[in-house]
Amino acid sequence: MPRYTLTVNGQKRAVDVAADTPLLWVLRDTLGLTGTKYGCGQSLCGACTVHLDGEPIRSCVTTVADAASGGITTIEGLAADPNHPIRKAWIAEDVPQCGYCQPGMIMAAAALLAKNTKPKDGDIDAALSGHICRCGTYQRIRRAVHRAARSLTAPFGRRPGAAGPTARPPASPTDGGGR
Amino acid sequence: MNRDVIVNLSGAAPGGAAPGTGLSRRDLLRLVPAAAAGLVLGVRLTPAAPAAAGAASLAPNAFVQIDVGGAVTLWVPKSEMGQGVRTALPMILAEEIGAEWGKVTVEQAWLDPRFGDLDTGGSTSVRTSWDPLRKAGAAARAMLLQAASTRMQLPAAVLSVAGGRVIHQRSGRQVPFSDLVADAAALPVPADPPLKDPKDYTIVGRPLLRTDTPAKTDGRAIYGIDVSVPGMLHAAVVLPPTFGATPEGFDDEKTRRVPGVRAVVPFSRGFAVIAESTWAAFKGRDALVARFKESGRPPESSADLRRRCEAALGADGKVLRNDGDTAAALKTAAKRVEATYEIPFQAHAAMEPTNATAEVKDGRCTIWAPAQTPSWALEELKRVTGLPAEAIRINITFLGGGFGRRINPDFIIDAAEIATAAGAPVKMLWSREQDLQHDYYRPFAMHRLAAGIEADGRIAAWSHHFASTSISAFYDPATKEPESDEIGGAADVPWPIPNVRVTYKPVDSPVPRGWWRSVDSSGNAFVVESFLDEVAAAAGKDPLRLRQELLRDPRRITYPNRAFIQDTTRLKGVIDLLAEKTPWGGPLGPGMGRGVAAHYSFQSYCAMAAEVEADGRGGVRVHRVVCAVDCGRVVHPGLVAAQMESAVVFALSAAVRGAITIDGSRVNEKNFDSYDLLRIDAMPTVETHIVPSTAPPTGVGEPGVPVVAPAVFNALFAATGKRIRRLPLQRGDLKPA
Numbered sequence: 017m018p019r020y021t022l023t024v025n026g027q028k029r030a031v032d033v034a035a036d037t038p039l040l041w042v043l044r045d046t047l048g049l050t051g052t053k054y055g056c057g058q059s060l061c062g063a064c065t066v067h068l069d070g071e072p073i074r075s076c077v078t079t080v081a082d083a084a085s086g087g088i089t090t091i092e093g094l095a096a097d098p099n100h101p102i103r104k105a106w107i108a109e110d111v112p113q114c115g116y117c118q119p120g121m122i123m124a125a126a127a128l129l130a131k132n133t134k135p136k137d138g139d140i141d142a143a144l145s146g147h148i149c150r151c152g153t154y155q156r157i158r159r160a161v162h163r164a165a166r167s168l169t170a171p172f173g174r175r176p177g178a179a180g181p182t183a184r185p186p187a188s189p190t191d192g193g194g195r
Numbered sequence: 196m197n198r199d200v201i202v203n204l205s206g207a208a209p210g211g212a213a214p215g216t217g218l219s220r221r222d223l224l225r226l227v228p229a230a231a232a233g234l235v236l237g238v239r240l241t242p243a244a245p246a247a248a249g250a251a252s253l254a255p256n257a258f259v260q261i262d263v264g265g266a267v268t269l270w271v272p273k274s275e276m277g278q279g280v281r282t283a284l285p286m287i288l289a290e291e292i293g294a295e296w297g298k299v300t301v302e303q304a305w306l307d308p309r310f311g312d313l314d315t316g317g318s319t320s321v322r323t324s325w326d327p328l329r330k331a332g333a334a335a336r337a338m339l340l341q342a343a344s345t346r347m348q349l350p351a352a353v354l355s356v357a358g359g360r361v362i363h364q365r366s367g368r369q370v371p372f373s374d375l376v377a378d379a380a381a382l383p384v385p386a387d388p389p390l391k392d393p394k395d396y397t398i399v400g401r402p403l404l405r406t407d408t409p410a411k412t413d414g415r416a417i418y419g420i421d422v423s424v425p426g427m428l429h430a431a432v433v434l435p436p437t438f439g440a441t442p443e444g445f446d447d448e449k450t451r452r453v454p455g456v457r458a459v460v461p462f463s464r465g466f467a468v469i470a471e472s473t474w475a476a477f478k479g480r481d482a483l484v485a486r487f488k489e490s491g492r493p494p495e496s497s498a499d500l501r502r503r504c505e506a507a508l509g510a511d512g513k514v515l516r517n518d519g520d521t522a523a524a525l526k527t528a529a530k531r532v533e534a535t536y537e538i539p540f541q542a543h544a545a546m547e548p549t550n551a552t553a554e555v556k557d558g559r560c561t562i563w564a565p566a567q568t569p570s571w572a573l574e575e576l577k578r579v580t581g582l583p584a585e586a587i588r589i590n591i592t593f594l595g596g597g598f599g600r601r602i603n604p605d606f607i608i609d610a611a612e613i614a615t616a617a618g619a620p621v622k623m624l625w626s627r628e629q630d631l632q633h634d635y636y637r638p639f640a641m642h643r644l645a646a647g648i649e650a651d652g653r654i655a656a657w658s659h660h661f662a663s664t665s666i667s668a669f670y671d672p673a674t675k676e677p678e679s680d681e682i683g684g685a686a687d688v689p690w691p692i693p694n695v696r697v698t699y700k701p702v703d704s705p706v707p708r709g710w711w712r713s714v715d716s717s718g719n720a721f722v723v724e725s726f727l728d729e730v731a732a733a734a735g736k737d738p739l740r741l742r743q744e745l746l747r748d749p750r751r752i753t754y755p756n757r758a759f760i761q762d763t764t765r766l767k768g769v770i771d772l773l774a775e776k777t778p779w780g781g782p783l784g785p786g787m788g789r790g791v792a793a794h795y796s797f798q799s800y801c802a803m804a805a806e807v808e809a810d811g812r813g814g815v816r817v818h819r820v821v822c823a824v825d826c827g828r829v830v831h832p833g834l835v836a837a838q839m840e841s842a843v844v845f846a847l848s849a850a851v852r853g854a855i856t857i858d859g860s861r862v863n864e865k866n867f868d869s870y871d872l873l874r875i876d877a878m879p880t881v882e883t884h885i886v887p888s889t890a891p892p893t894g895v896g897e898p899g900v901p902v903v904a905p906a907v908f909n910a911l912f913a914a915t916g917k918r919i920r921r922l923p924l925q926r927g928d929l930k931p932a
Contacts, residue, residue: 017454033474034474034475037472037474038474041473041474044421044473045429045472045473045474046472049414050414050417050420050423051413051415052414053418053420054473054548054624055546055547055548055627056627056867057626057866058627058867058868060866060868061627061867090414091412091413091414092413092414095412095413095414103413106408106412107404107408107412108404110404110405110833110837111408111412112405112408112411113277113278113279113841114275114276114277114545114546114593114594114595114597115277115407115408115411115412115593115595116418116547116595116596117546118411118412119412119414122412140875141876141878142876144875145874145875145876147874147875148867148872150545150546150596150598150844151596151841151844152840152843152845152873152878153841154844154873154874154875154878155878155880156837157875158875158878189289189296189297189299189406190299190300190301190406
């Protein structure tokens with residue numbers, strides 16, 4: 017099998033896979049990065065969305081050969097920053113239900129906010145309407161994108177939601193299951 | 196006036212039909228005899244024996260463990276499929292223990308008698324876990340209090356527990372759990388520990404952050420599809436191309452040429468390609484030439500099924516309810532309203548495609564699966580592996596959605612058979628196409644209704660005859676009660692109408708049917724609440740005021756052999772709250788209409804008001820949905836709101852997007868292009884209002900679903916004068932006649 021050298025989350029990774037292998041399965045099966053999900057295999061649901069050179073792409077229809085040229089970022093790479101404003105907003109708004117579509121949603125939202133720091137609902141809908149959330153978290157996704165946008169644009173030290181009294185406890189339990 | 200109404204479900208055997216309860220437990224019991232004992236109470240509380248002195252942890256039962264360092268670990272005996280059990284259930288435990296919420300660790304239980312059956316469905320998780328988990332937590336608290344009482348030389352009655360400490364309020368003395376665990380563990384586990392007074396709750400009732408969000412936003416959460424075990428191979432399958440076809444043989448010449456393919460193995464209902472990666476398995480599957488034997492039944496199609504349902508509407512059905520003389524009252528009524536409704540098959544379409552991982556070796560079977568009903572899977576696994584229950588371990592992963600699909604154990608059995616044949620651990624994954632085409636669908640149904648209205652506007656008669664591809668008849672063709680999972684919301688209409696007749700006729704079909712989020716109520720509430728709207732229009736009454744008027748006098752609807760009742764005071768309560776919060780009669784934008792529906796299901800009460808407009812392209816734009824819900828005491832108001840939002844999206848997809856259709860005994864829809872689901876650009880604003888209550892908590896996973904379609908289409912009628920009687924909305928439905 018041919019060898020490809022991918023740049024994933026800033027690291028060079030060599031993989032020996034068939035040339036027609038979708039990036040999705042290289043990430044999941046070969047590199048063990050299972051945060052990126054298989055939903056439809058035809059670019060219809062967005063669950064497999066990752067960034068290629070900062071652009072959101074569907075890894076289920078992007079071959080490894082096509083992905084080898086650029087820098088790939090997955091949900092694991094985005095979340096390596098524990099203070100990433102999008103993740104923090106997703107947590108604060110209790111967005112995920114089953115959560116399966118959320119890595120794709122977050123990657124698409126991150127790409128949107130990189131270009132548009134003050135998106136309106138219509139901008140969010142346009143950026144995410146290629147995605148499906150069967151649990152129906154869309155309303156909270158909109159809220160979380162707005163929250164993340166506010167924290168990205170607020171002056172330093174005055175991030176809305178980061179200070180002031182809160183009805184919520186400071187810490188959440190650890191979910192130790194699922195591994 | 197307080198009238199008790201018993202819904203006369205004639206022919207229903209003891210333990211019989213359970214309108215609005217979702218799963219027909221009776222049918223499940225028939226399939227799962229050995230698990231029957233555990234199904235009565237989903238969560239079983241078996242006190243542990245006292246530990247030896249100096250034990251490393253306090254573990255009074257399977258759900259709670261407090262180690263000597265004070266760390267609290269709580270086990271969740273239900274499947275997390277998005278509904279929030281990994282937050283709500285530990286909250287119940289932590290509350291009763293007096294643990295510090297931010298420091299507990301939440302773990303998923305596996306199938307083990309100590310945890311109960313783990314069955315997750317029928318909106319039962321909080322309802323059936325509430326008492327046992329409160330007791331489980333209270334046992335730990337009682338033991339810690341007793342140990343502290345000895346240590347502090349104070350009576351237990353003057354001590355309290357909060358934030359992971361035992362506290363003497365008057366002196367301010369405190370002892371952390373870590374100092375008490377060893378002593379507490381040596382005490383006997385109390386069988387009936389006192390429960391906290393709800394007025395002292397500091398955790399239950401609060402909108403705490405979900406425990407599972409961090410792992411669901413950084414890629415760490417492990418769903419079934421993410422399981423990896425040493426030596427694991429990947430399996431893709433070829434399933435029967437038509438309903439009822441059985442595997443005959445295959446030609447794997449091309450498959451064997453795919454790099455990474457190891458083998459092709461047959462299993463009971465198909466063939467599996469075993470490979471070193473998912474992609475190799477998928478390619479090998481697509482290259483496999485598989486032969487199946489057709490069932491020999493006439494080919495099924497949606498058109499033919501519709502004709503058979505229409506014929507069934509013209510035939511007599513089984514009488515489910517017969518109050519007064521409906522035929523006579525319809526004849527003499529001043530006005531008569533009639534309508535026929537149709538509901539298509541729907542798929543569950545959970546975002547995580549069907550999968551399971553199995554390892555069968557050395558006399559043991561281990562499963563990792565996104566399962567809703569592992570107790571059913573266990574019975575099937577005993578049969579196919581020949582192993583005793585003790586040799587079978589079923590681990591539950593996160594579920595990428597469930598909605599009732601993963602109640603069925605079919606995929607787990609497939610994986611176990613394939614792993615046995617492969618001689619290695621195997622992860623079996625279906626394609627999206629297979630997931631949509633090999634589901635257990637929400638039944639196809641047709642309904643014919645008639646109502647008689649008196650000159651003064653009173654409803655004198657309500658006649659409802661319907662036909663569907665029965666769920667219970669699919670699982671047990673010999674069943675005497677094919678209506679058992681079809682009648683919730685139809686036979687138990689709660690209004691004081693003197694003449695009510697409800698009849699049902701099952702229609703045979705080879706299309707698999709199953710429990711689809713809110714089951715019978717999902718379709719029946721659309722029919723009944725839409726038809727009530729038709730009656731209101733015919734009687735010249737406001738649809739919400741008519742509902743309030745019908746529920747003015749309290750009634751209690753009871754169900755044979757069931758402990759629960761439908762209390763119409765609570766149903767009216769959600770309608771009243773909805774009227775206030777919407778507000779009903781408030782201003783609306785031009786071209787918009789407002790509609791209402793209210794329904795009792797799964798022991799909860801839900802009403803919704805929808806505000807919609809026709810979008811001018813044959814579709815409907817839903818702008819706003821207001822929900823009012825009474826689910827008893829609320830463990831977590833944010834989770835209740837999330838389930839209402841979820842219900843709106845799930846039910847709107849079925850109302851205005853795709854349907855499953857059949858031709859040539861196979862499903863036509865293949866992927867999300869032909870079976871589209873609601874996307875973010877069609878998301879309405881959803882507001883949830885909860886009726887304050889101290890009644891025992893009931894579920895919210897399903898009760899929002901039934902009222903969405905009728906509220907939306909009643910609103911569309913208000914906006915356009917067009918009545919939608921067939922789901923989903925078709926492009927031509929809103930064209931001028």
